[in-house]
Amino acid sequence: MKIGQNIKELRLKSDFTTKFMAEEVGITEEEYINIENDGDVTLNLLEVIANRLSTTIVDIIELKDATGGVRNFFNNNNGNQGTIINIQGVNQEEIRKAYKEAYEDLYSEKLKRVPQLEALLHQHNIKFDF
Structure with a gap:
């Protein structure tokens, strides 16, 4: 063998x-x-x-x-x-790569929302602490 x-x-x-x-x-x-x-x-x-x-x-x-x-x-x-x-x-390597790409895309999209949310809070005079 x-x-x-x-x-x-x-x-x-x-x-x-x-x-x-x-x-x-x-x-x-x-x-x-x-x-x-x-x-x-x-x-x-x-x-x-x-x-x-x-x-x-x-x-x-x-x-x-x-x-x-x-x-x-x-x-x-x-x-x-x-x-x-x-x-x-x-193929486990393909799964790891796809997961990483999906996570990075999701994170990037969520990160883009932060300035929009801050602007809305200011616009409505809502106090916030980050």
Whole structure:
């Protein structure tokens, strides 16, 4: 079984570089390339890599592609302290980028309203403290 080759194939499908993946999982690029060349990888690191590739360890081992839908996996590793959700079939980087853009647009629109609200308060002689 060639886990490293499977990781590489999934990484290439996601258009990620080895440098990007290494930074995302917290290792050097050399260490990451070694993993893709079928070097040793711990189960914990394999899980981190799988999460970043929006897949599961099982899917990496069996080289299953995303099903085209959304699959949620709930893992509770610390009693009831939290839940980890992996979304497969959706590029997490695109979600982060879209969320950031939407937030910035909303913030910008709200910021434009402040001078208008101040002018209305002055116009109607309403005292205010900011």
